Amino acid sequence: xxxxxxxxxxxxxxxxxxxxxxxxxxxHTDENGISTRAVDTANVAMVSxxxxxxxxxxxxxxxxxxxxxxxxxxxxxxxxxxxxPISLELxxxxxxxxxxxxxxxxxxxxxxxNTIRKDPNPPSIDLPGRVVLSGADLYNxxxxxxxxxxxxxxxxxPAQQIFYMAAEGDTxxxxxxxxxxxxxFLKNVEARSLFSLDYLKDMGKVMSRAEEVEIxxxxxxxxxxxxxxxxxxxxxxxxxxxxxxAD
Amino acid sequence: xxxxxxxxxxxxxxxxxxxxxxxxxxxHTDENGISTRAVDTANVAMVSxxxxxxxxxxxxxxxxxxxxxxxxxxxxxxxxxxxxPISLELxxxxxxxxxxxxxxxxxxxxxxxNTIRKDPNPPSIDLPGRVVLSGADLYNxxxxxxxxxxxxxxxxxPAQQIFYMAAEGDTxxxxxxxxxxxxxFLKNVEARSLFSLDYLKDMGKVMSRAEEVEIxxxxxxxxxxxxxxxxxxxxxxxxxxxxxxAD
Amino acid sequence: xxxxxxxxxxxxxxxxxxxxxxxxxxxHTDENGISTRAVDTANVAMVSxxxxxxxxxxxxxxxxxxxxxxxxxxxxxxxxxxxxPISLELxxxxxxxxxxxxxxxxxxxxxxxNTIRKDPNPPSIDLPGRVVLSGADLYNxxxxxxxxxxxxxxxxxPAQQIFYMAAEGDTxxxxxxxxxxxxxFLKNVEARSLFSLDYLKDMGKVMSRAEEVEIxxxxxxxxxxxxxxxxxxxxxxxxxxxxxxAD
Numbered sequence: 001x002x003x004x005x006x007x008x009x010x011x012x013x014x015x016x017x018x019x020x021x022x023x024x025x026x027x028h029t030d031e032n033g034i035s036t037r038a039v040d041t042a043n044v045a046m047v048s049x050x051x052x053x054x055x056x057x058x059x060x061x062x063x064x065x066x067x068x069x070x071x072x073x074x075x076x077x078x079x080x081x082x083x084x085p086i087s088l089e090l091x092x093x094x095x096x097x098x099x100x101x102x103x104x105x106x107x108x109x110x111x112x113x114n115t116i117r118k119d120p121n122p123p124s125i126d127l128p129g130r131v132v133l134s135g136a137d138l139y140n141x142x143x144x145x146x147x148x149x150x151x152x153x154x155x156x157x158p159a160q161q162i163f164y165m166a167a168e169g170d171t172x173x174x175x176x177x178x179x180x181x182x183x184x185f186l187k188n189v190e191a192r193s194l195f196s197l198d199y200l201k202d203m204g205k206v207m208s209r210a211e212e213v214e215i216x217x218x219x220x221x222x223x224x225x226x227x228x229x230x231x232x233x234x235x236x237x238x239x240x241x242x243x244x245x246a247d
Numbered sequence: 248x249x250x251x252x253x254x255x256x257x258x259x260x261x262x263x264x265x266x267x268x269x270x271x272x273x274x275h276t277d278e279n280g281i282s283t284r285a286v287d288t289a290n291v292a293m294v295s296x297x298x299x300x301x302x303x304x305x306x307x308x309x310x311x312x313x314x315x316x317x318x319x320x321x322x323x324x325x326x327x328x329x330x331x332p333i334s335l336e337l338x339x340x341x342x343x344x345x346x347x348x349x350x351x352x353x354x355x356x357x358x359x360x361n362t363i364r365k366d367p368n369p370p371s372i373d374l375p376g377r378v379v380l381s382g383a384d385l386y387n388x389x390x391x392x393x394x395x396x397x398x399x400x401x402x403x404x405p406a407q408q409i410f411y412m413a414a415e416g417d418t419x420x421x422x423x424x425x426x427x428x429x430x431x432f433l434k435n436v437e438a439r440s441l442f443s444l445d446y447l448k449d450m451g452k453v454m455s456r457a458e459e460v461e462i463x464x465x466x467x468x469x470x471x472x473x474x475x476x477x478x479x480x481x482x483x484x485x486x487x488x489x490x491x492x493a494d
Numbered sequence: 495x496x497x498x499x500x501x502x503x504x505x506x507x508x509x510x511x512x513x514x515x516x517x518x519x520x521x522h523t524d525e526n527g528i529s530t531r532a533v534d535t536a537n538v539a540m541v542s543x544x545x546x547x548x549x550x551x552x553x554x555x556x557x558x559x560x561x562x563x564x565x566x567x568x569x570x571x572x573x574x575x576x577x578x579p580i581s582l583e584l585x586x587x588x589x590x591x592x593x594x595x596x597x598x599x600x601x602x603x604x605x606x607x608n609t610i611r612k613d614p615n616p617p618s619i620d621l622p623g624r625v626v627l628s629g630a631d632l633y634n635x636x637x638x639x640x641x642x643x644x645x646x647x648x649x650x651x652p653a654q655q656i657f658y659m660a661a662e663g664d665t666x667x668x669x670x671x672x673x674x675x676x677x678x679f680l681k682n683v684e685a686r687s688l689f690s691l692d693y694l695k696d697m698g699k700v701m702s703r704a705e706e707v708e709i710x711x712x713x714x715x716x717x718x719x720x721x722x723x724x725x726x727x728x729x730x731x732x733x734x735x736x737x738x739x740a741d
Contacts, residue, residue, distance in 0.1 A: 109418040147569045171603035357666035
């Protein structure tokens, strides 16, 4: 059983964060809120999202697992007004999630959770470098890199206290450096890894709304992006595997 | 002979209403104004439009029939400013309609009316249910239905005094109900028919500008939409055949 | 060696003027500024551009020739803010032009000038008719003509003191006349030539920003468009070969 009301903007923000990587997911609900964890089909990226019950204007739920077709749910976002209250309702053992707003009653058949990939276990990895920067700055760098290449290097130069991104095209390359004024260095440790921009562009768009994104990074290791959504009442982590630097 | 001046917006509104269904039409002119009636190539929908001479800032015409290439005429809409006066001129027995505005002289060769389908006779059908709602509300419902399906059911539930639209997708469906606050019930009679959204989307876009659209509807019968254009000096009727509900 | 700073808008305006015709060019630099001249691959149109050192906020250069990949350079325009200072740097015998702005360091490998077509010699032709009109008016006429045809006639009717454009479609045609109020007639001499709109649309977009464009034209001869950029500190000339009027 689920019976909740949520602001349209928070719902969209949360669903967008998941849909950057997957089109369906297992959504866990209990009396404290909802959460999900999913990896993309290529096993390259993982998203974890949790939304406390405080992120909802009203929330009541038993412990359950829902198979959610995210792509279908996104279809109706265009109909929702900004800041409109959206009501979500699922009866006990119900197979259809009812989404109501503004005289509309949208009903979506849930997927059998068993047909969706099991929740992945987060890998235990040590990512020694850690910086915090604005999501907008991060996304702008990603977009800039995408102009010349399909890969981006992210790194920390501890001697110069610089967090940088760099991308190499065939005949041109681009580099952007962030100094102490733009970045908070939680752990100023040497790091550099290469990532696919395909993934980063989608994640970056979501992160661009976050005031602060905490980036954990190593040497030829995955990168972790962590940020709050829903005014601090929701939390998202992205984990992205590195690409091998071939040259 | 035709010699008239019309506001660009009224011209566009009128031509758009026709072009939602057909790309060419027989335009009838006489001293009182202009009118046309046309069915689409698939014989599924019909449009009737009339524009009184009062819709023009100046109007002079003999009785005649013009073969109008609507698609060509629409080409030049982008050049016309908002509320710009557009002058239309056709000499006696002329084969070219001259459209002048802002230093431009656009001349379009008329089609031989005999090459265009004859004016259809409006079918005499009885559509017992009748409601009036805003064109914007109607169009929003149509767009919402299009998100989940290519068909839409329109109906009246007389017991509850509700006008509704409903659309079924494979795994999701959407329903919108309009009560007495949003709809005027001229005849609160049971009705429900299914329609193709392909047609309704094009018609709906035109109707979205109308403050009031009168909808006449039956059970597995066509639907008729009637509304004024040109500030009440023009009138449009759409008739759309139903689709058979297969299930 | 080149070391210069330029306003982003002026850089974009200059590069856009060249890229309307070619994707790469030989850029000549000396202590007084930069210049280029290039013909398109089909030998139909030519662009000449010069930018005085006064168009830069700082400028220092030795005499040299650079092979510039214009398409690549344009890639990064989207990243540049409006009126942002852009720094350009090329060391002596350097093969990479460094473009810096807002923490970004973009570096583009120059092309070997010998792989780029030699600078064309401007043909010595006599174009007797000459008018001046606003770039916006010119571009609007070009766009209007493109609606009905892929060719446009430009001409002067000296008896009526009219500069006109005319375009013929299969069943429709359009004509726009400019009288003394909209055009300055420097040489009111009979002229009429036909041109490909493919080229004119791209050129027209660039010229639409110019307050005044000087048009030199003859009978079945090329047309020359000349206009200032960079607040008068840069100058562009387009030359376009005529098409033969076939009918």
